[in-house]
Amino acid sequence: xxxxxxxxxxxxxxxxxxxxxxxxxxxxxxxxxxxxxxxxxxxxxxxxxxxxxxxxxxxxxxxxxxxxxxxxxxxxxxxxxxxxxxxxxxxxxxxxxxxxxxxxxxxxxxxxxxxxxxxxxxxxxxxxxxxxxxxxxxxxxxxxxxxxxxxxxxxxxxxxxxxxxxxxxxxxxxxxxxxxxxxxxxxxxxxxxxxxxxxxxxxxxxxxxxxxxxxxxxxxxxxxxxxxxxxxxxxxxxxxxxxxxxxxxxxxxxxxxxxxxxxxxxxxxxxxxxxxxxxxxxxxxxxxxxxxxxxxxxxxxxxxxxxxxxxxxxxxxxxxxxxxxxxxxxxxxxxxxxxxxxxxxxxxxxxxxxxxx
Amino acid sequence: xxxxxxxxxxxxxxxxxxxxxxxxxxxxxxxxxxxxxxxxxxxxxxxxxxxxxxxxxxxxxxxxxxxxxxxxxxxxxxxxxxxxxxxxxxxxxxxxxxxxxxxxxxxxxxxxxxxxxxxxxxxxxxxxxxxxxxxxxxxxxxxxxxxxxxxxxxxxxxxxxxxxxxxxxxxxxxxxxxxxxxxxxxxxxxxxxxxxxxxxxxxxxxxxxxxxxxxxxxxxxxxxxxxxxxxxxxxxxxxxxxxxxxxxxxxxxxxxxxxxxxxxxxxxxxxxxxxxxxxxxxxxxxxxxxxxxxxxxxxxxxxxxxxxxxxxxxxxxxxxxxxxxxxxxxxxxxxxxxxxxxxxxxxxxxxxxxxxx
Numbered sequence: 173x174x175x176x177x178x179x180x181x182x183x184x185x186x187x188x189x190x191x192x193x194x195x196x197x198x199x200x201x202x203x204x205x206x207x208x209x210x211x212x213x214x215x216x217x218x219x220x221x222x223x224x225x226x227x228x229x230x231x232x233x234x235x236x237x238x239x240x241x242x243x244x245x246x247x248x249x250x251x252x253x254x255x256x257x258x259x260x261x262x263x264x265x266x267x268x269x270x271x272x273x274x275x276x277x278x279x280x281x282x283x284x285x286x287x288x289x290x291x292x293x294x295x296x297x298x299x300x301x302x303x304x305x306x307x308x309x310x311x312x313x314x315x316x317x318x319x320x321x322x323x324x325x326x327x328x329x330x331x332x333x334x335x336x337x338x339x340x341x342x343x344x345x346x347x348x349x350x351x352x353x354x355x356x357x358x359x360x361x362x363x364x365x366x367x368x369x370x371x372x373x374x375x376x377x378x379x380x381x382x383x384x385x386x387x388x389x390x391x392x393x394x395x396x397x398x399x400x401x402x403x404x405x406x407x408x409x410x411x412x413x414x415x416x417x418x419x420x421x422x423x424x425x426x427x428x429x430x431x432x433x434x435x436x437x438x439x440x441x442x443x444x445x446x447x448x449x450x451x452x453x454x455x456x457x458x459x460x461x462x463x464x465x466x467x468x469x470x471x472x473x474x475x476x477x478x479x480x481x482x483x484x485x486x487x488x489x490x491x492x493x494x495x496x497x498x499x500x501x502x503x504x505x506x507x508x509x510x511x512x513x514x515x516x517x518x519x520x521x522x523x524x525x526x527x528x529x
Numbered sequence: 530x531x532x533x534x535x536x537x538x539x540x541x542x543x544x545x546x547x548x549x550x551x552x553x554x555x556x557x558x559x560x561x562x563x564x565x566x567x568x569x570x571x572x573x574x575x576x577x578x579x580x581x582x583x584x585x586x587x588x589x590x591x592x593x594x595x596x597x598x599x600x601x602x603x604x605x606x607x608x609x610x611x612x613x614x615x616x617x618x619x620x621x622x623x624x625x626x627x628x629x630x631x632x633x634x635x636x637x638x639x640x641x642x643x644x645x646x647x648x649x650x651x652x653x654x655x656x657x658x659x660x661x662x663x664x665x666x667x668x669x670x671x672x673x674x675x676x677x678x679x680x681x682x683x684x685x686x687x688x689x690x691x692x693x694x695x696x697x698x699x700x701x702x703x704x705x706x707x708x709x710x711x712x713x714x715x716x717x718x719x720x721x722x723x724x725x726x727x728x729x730x731x732x733x734x735x736x737x738x739x740x741x742x743x744x745x746x747x748x749x750x751x752x753x754x755x756x757x758x759x760x761x762x763x764x765x766x767x768x769x770x771x772x773x774x775x776x777x778x779x780x781x782x783x784x785x786x787x788x789x790x791x792x793x794x795x796x797x798x799x800x801x802x803x804x805x806x807x808x809x810x811x812x813x814x815x816x817x818x819x820x821x822x823x824x825x826x827x828x829x830x831x832x833x834x835x836x837x838x839x840x841x842x843x844x845x846x847x848x849x850x851x852x853x854x855x856x857x858x859x860x861x862x863x864x865x866x867x868x869x870x871x872x873x874x875x876x877x878x879x880x881x882x883x884x885x886x
Contacts, residue, residue: 189841191783199781199784200781200783203840296839297840298839331841354839425561426546427556457558467831470831472831473831474824474829475623477831478849479560479624479655479827480560481851481852482851483560484688485654485689486853488851489851492834492847494845496842498844
């Protein structure tokens with residue numbers, strides 16, 4: 173901890189959610205705000221981070237690249253303009269942000285995050301709610317990829333989750349793991365020993381971690397669903413991750429459920445990890461009465477899930493995959509370290525060729 | 530997929546899920562279909578119902594009313610057009626349907642529903658997957674309410690849930706109760722004795738039933754959120770339904786959470802029963818760590834819930850409200866019969882003036 177006095181440097185009320193940083197419109201949550209105050213002076217429960225890299229959300233970067241026809245100068249200018257105007261990196265078109273890495277610079281005496289100056293960290297909350305200032309005009313960014321080397325500072329609130337970057341894993345790998353770490357954490361909470369777990373999208377990042385988490389939770393059988401033979405081959409290389417591999421289109425409920433049943437289903441717990449729309453019915457239909465479906469795909473439609481279960485008279489519990497579960501980053505990093513083959517599978521997903529999920 | 534042991538009246542395969550009724554696109558579940566075959570000739574495991582009333586989903590009716598500025602002729606025309614085109618009543622904008630009542634007309638020899646011709650029933654599966662034909666041009670509907678008197682027929686599949694209408698309650702009341710009966714059933718499953726339950730939209734149909742269910746489950750405190758003083762007065766008349774009444778805009782997370790806390794929150798279980806968008810953050814923020822949010826509003830955004838919880842670092846379990854829980858209709862009807870004042874509150878919601886939901 174720093175030796176700063178237990179006195180606020182700012183003569184105002186402050187909140188663990190960062191409400192005191194909201195400029196416009198007043199009274200909303202930081203994520204919903206148009207503009208945040210990114211003043212480097214911290215409140216007693218805040219942390220200031222020296223930022224070295226932004227990892228833009230894929231949807232946000234794609235929108236910028238398309239809007240400016242791939243022109244690096246214009247893309248860079250647009251990102252700088254957004255951050256300068258809004259005090260945070262939130263693409264006004266997509267509404268999405270991303271995450272950042274940096275070094276802890278100053279820790280308020282009331283911060284509950286347990287951080288220490290000098291630690292290298294990654295934020296696990298979105299850039300859409302993180303006060304941010306860029307000071308190097310993004311001069312080192314070529315505008316051609318989502319990872320943006322930069323200089324500047326960011327503010328963490330009392331309830332902003334951050335993780336210390338592990339020393340034994342490359343930063344891009346650790347970031348990719350942390351980005352999806354909510355999925356394995358919730359999977360491990362829900363799967364009971366002896367049960368059948370079904371992972372839809374089992375060769376992807378969140379899917380492979382969730383399969384490993386299901387095994388660790390004691391699942392008697394893990395069925396992995398993949399869309400193609402190539403993905404199945406990838407999954408087979410990771411011996412033991414999924415005992416049964418099913419090649420199926422998850423958007424086809426009847427086809428999926430039929431194949432899952434042949435592989436030892438229906439499942440007690442189904443985890444949906446594919447970012448394509450229309451997988452709700454198949455997930456529900458592949459789950460046993462009394463079972464649970466966890467939706468981690470951002471392409472999930474709430475009404476399709478709710479009405480789908482009703483329409484199938486399916487007695488299943490359906491969970492919205494919460495990206496935050498206490499201890500989620502440590503759990504996921506531990507799975508990567510200890511599950512044979514998982515790291516190799518994951519690294520192929522992190523490489524430029526393997527960004528499908 | 531089924532190899533029928535009996536003889537089908539239709540020279541085609543049939544399935545308990547109604548796959549044989551799907552025209553476009555082929556191979557999807559009936560709910561996902563753009564168009565169903567509503568032919569009155571039934572398969573051996575189907576039931577045909579003579580329909581006398583539709584109960585449109587609140588979100589669907591509101592969308593139609595707003596799209597046509599409340600013009601009854603245009604609303605009626607739009608509903609007729611949807612049913613004629615799609616072979617079912619599924620609002621293309623909201624994706625939602627509703628339910629129906631009618632009289633059992635013909636029961637296939639292989640139907641497992643246990644129905645007998647002449648029984649007055651209500652469907653508990655959505656209109657979004659129920660083959661439907663209207664034959665009276667909705668001439669008796671004034672277009673001013675969700676309940677639509679009509680003539681026509683509908684088809685129930687082997688897995689379509691239906692309930693025989695109770696003899697001791699008026700049909701519009703029983704129908705309105707059954708329409709939302711999944712909410713109190715799931716609420717009763719989730720609320721633990723001694724806990725704090727928060728019902729957002731507590732003076733509405735699903736909200737008032739859920740409040741009663743929370744009480745029955747042994748909640749130590751039930752906090753009811755309503756948007757206006759008028760709604761609060763309505764709720765106060767139903768003595769004991771909500772021990773604390775909070776008037777707040779549920780779309781304002783900070784305002785809602787502050788008021789809920791003052792009323793004895795945060796909640797262990799929060800039930801979202803209001804059909805307006807943007808209530809996810811407030812519900813999450815009003816729920817204690819380790820608590821549960823049940824989303825019953827069809828206006829819920831999956832990504833707003835998932836990203837909202839992550840952005841708030843909220844350790845909450847979020848459930849997609851499943852409209853089907855075994856025994857849900859009987860439970861809800863029992864609550865209406867036995868909870869003092871609930872029936873009176875509910876009847877005001879069913880009356881023409883009280884259609885807010």
